[in-house]
Amino acid sequence: MKPFRNLTLGLKLLMVGCAQNADENKPVPGFGKETVGTYEAVRTTAYTHSETDHRRYGAHNAIGKRLQSGELTSASADWSWFPLGTKFRVVDNNKTYVIDDYGSALVGSKTIDLYMPTRRLMNLWETKRVTIEIIEFGSYQKSLELLWPRKGNAYVRKMIQSIEKKSKPELNR
Numbered sequence: 001m002k003p004f005r006n007l008t009l010g011l012k013l014l015m016v017g018c019a020q021n022a023d024e025n026k027p028v029p030g031f032g033k034e035t036v037g038t039y040e041a042v043r044t045t046a047y048t049h050s051e052t053d054h055r056r057y058g059a060h061n062a063i064g065k066r067l068q069s070g071e072l073t074s075a076s077a078d079w080s081w082f083p084l085g086t087k088f089r090v091v092d093n094n095k096t097y098v099i100d101d102y103g104s105a106l107v108g109s110k111t112i113d114l115y116m117p118t119r120r121l122m123n124l125w126e127t128k129r130v131t132i133e134i135i136e137f138g139s140y141q142k143s144l145e146l147l148w149p150r151k152g153n154a155y156v157r158k159m160i161q162s163i164e165k166k167s168k169p170e171l172n173r
Contacts, residue, residue: 039091039133043111046125047076047103048118061101063146067115068098074115076101078108080162084146085138090114091131099138104155140167 049059049067059067063084067074072087075097082088086099097114106113112132116122140163147163150156 036134036136039131041129041131043109043127044090044125044130045111045113045127046116046122047113048116048122063100065100067101069115069117071096073097074100076103076106076113076115077111078102078106078159078162079138079140079143079147080107080159080166081110082112083138083140083163084143085136086134087136087138088132088134091133096135102159104153107155107158 061067061074061076073095075088077086077099079099079102082099084099087096088099089096097112099112101113101115103113114125116125144160144163147156147160151160
């Protein structure tokens with residue numbers, strides 16, 4: 001009987017540990033099934049500050065700061081999919097990115113645009129399907145605060161509507 005008691009105790013400890021880890025990986029409300037530490041296959045493209053459609057912004061992102069390249073690199077996405085401040089790692093190259101920009105072509109596309117400091121690197125990247133690991137979720141609230149004054153653009157209104165819809169799930173039942 002003693003071996004069974006030890007086995008029972010071991011199983012109880014294992015279940016408690018699993019339950020604690022499950023709490024850490026709970027989905028963020030309104031974010032879908034993704035959780036911190038999960039992996040997801042996504043379509044990526046690349047952009048740079050010297051592209052024709054980005055020249056008017058220079059080397060600045062949607063929050064008015066310089067586009068980053070290095071230990072933490074800028075990325076652009078539909079903020080109703082990946083909100084401002086979301087950090088993720090591309091598994092293939094182990095580079096870490098932060099969503100600090102958005103673009104009209106990305107809204108509704110389920111594509112992440114990765115910032116490249118040069119046109120050469122941008123052209124080398126082309127379009128790739130990669131696996132990312134979500135490190136930290138951004139904030140829908142901060143996304144809305146930045147988007148709201150820009151609601152004159154149709155694509156910005158679309159992001160705002162999608163975020164608001166996610167934040168009021170009880171109205172969508």
